[in-house]
Amino acid sequence: MTPETGTAERELIDALRAGSDEAAETLVRQEAPRLLRVARRFLVDEAQAEDAVQEAFLAAFRSLDTFRGDAPLAAWLRRIVVNVCLKQIRARAADPVDLAGLLPSFDATGCRIEPLRDAPAAPDVLLERREVRDLVRSSIDALPDTHRTALLLRDIEGYSTREAAELLGITEGALRVRLHRARAALKTLLEPVLGPHRDEER
């Protein structure tokens, strides 16, 4: 284990490896809430998110010997829960990838059809409004699984394009297409809070 691992964490890991029930409970109570948040974002469904967290903990308990301590325990658990979520999503009946109406449109000459508006307010200003935060959350949830996972892996979980593509078993090119479409769709879904169109003002 590296010096990165704090004393308390090292003691917890030693106790877990020794099979301590108390240490297991400490770990579950400490980390489950954060892992549940991650799982909810990927799976949207509450019951499935709880299943994923349970499966992730059991996988972690089984593979404690492989934990090398070069990352904090919490980060290690988070990677496990992300993997479990991706596995669950793969097992779902493929969701219809319907981004109709959410992607940019162009006219016959290849010109973008986009209503004009003044530049939106800065994100931190927009986020002061609760309805904006709620819309952002529900819009990410509303993306099809394949696109939401690409967005979450790269923009939220901080995986590189290569890592995210590997996790999803697709090429980097395909990952980039999904990510771009996910962001473009999110932009369309957030239109109501980005400010009025100039045409509508007249």
Add this chain to the structure above:
Amino acid sequence: MRHLLRRLRGLLFRTLPHMISCREFEEFVLDYLDGELAPPQRKTFDSHVRLCPECRVYLEAYEVSRALGEAVCREDEDAPPEDAPESLVTAILAARRRPDDT
């Protein structure tokens, strides 16, 4: 009127040297934001943004939306964690003690 202007611009983008259509611009957006465009491509991208109000508006909204997504998720991460449902904690600990799960 807007329609006509757009057609004219479309024609212009197709005939001027070092110019790209909005459709081609769309394919560059991700690389642009990742800072992965080579200098000549970057220049082409920048001139398109300057000349095309639609793509400018689109790009601003795209960037703000991405930032909103990241900020909301970060805010959720930073919020004090509520307790995990007791039923979940119990289920995990019970499953851990079952021999087939260890």
